[in-house]
Amino acid sequence: GAGVSQSPSNKVTEKGKDVELRCDPISGHTALYWYRQSLGQGLEFLIYFQGNSAPDKSGLPSDRFSAERTGGSVSTLTIQRTQQEDSAVYLCASSSWDRGQDEQFFGPGTRLTVL
Amino acid sequence: AQSVSQHNHHVILSEAASLELGCNYSYGGTVNLFWYVQYPGQHLQLLLKYFSGDPLVKGIKGFEAEFIKSKFSFNLRKPSVQWSDTAEYFCAVNAAGATNKLIFGTGTLLAVQP
Incomplete structure (x- = not known):
């Protein structure tokens, strides 16, 4: 079966522009996560969705970042008015829900470069 | 707040050498622990995980990790590494x-x- 897919694989944008990153989780997975991987910062949690519950947005670095998950499947991470410090690889993961003990399956990531 | 420290940022070994990578976490409650690996050009994937029971857990490709609660540690080991x-x-x-x-x-x- 297909794994987690993300698009685009690479995105170059100018400072101040908005960008949208897409994630298609593994079919049937109820939990979806966004992380950011940047040099010197490692992997940082951004947001996660679990079923119909309110998302955990505690990792979003500023109000320029938002995410939604439509129909319990596809998710879009939006960054408004991008800044150079937003340059990173944005990773999406999905899992079935098993009280936090489940394996998260990661996508290939979207490499965002803000000029 | 929870945090995780990995003390070795860059390790170079020869084939057949033994490996131990340190991991310490900061959290006062019960935790689930994981090691993930990212091979060049590939996605992050799970190596092994610990939830409860035997503190020595075995993962894929001959890796193992030991949870030492008193030290808040979950070090990864492999007796003989390969390229x-x-x-x-x-x-x-x-x-x-x-x-x-x-x-x-x-x-x-x-x-x-x-």
């Missing part, structure tokens, strides 16, 4: 029963020389 183990290794933790979000360490880049 194909060259990758970046990430330790991660979540608060058991509370949330599924993973807190990752900054990663250890392992280079195995043939």
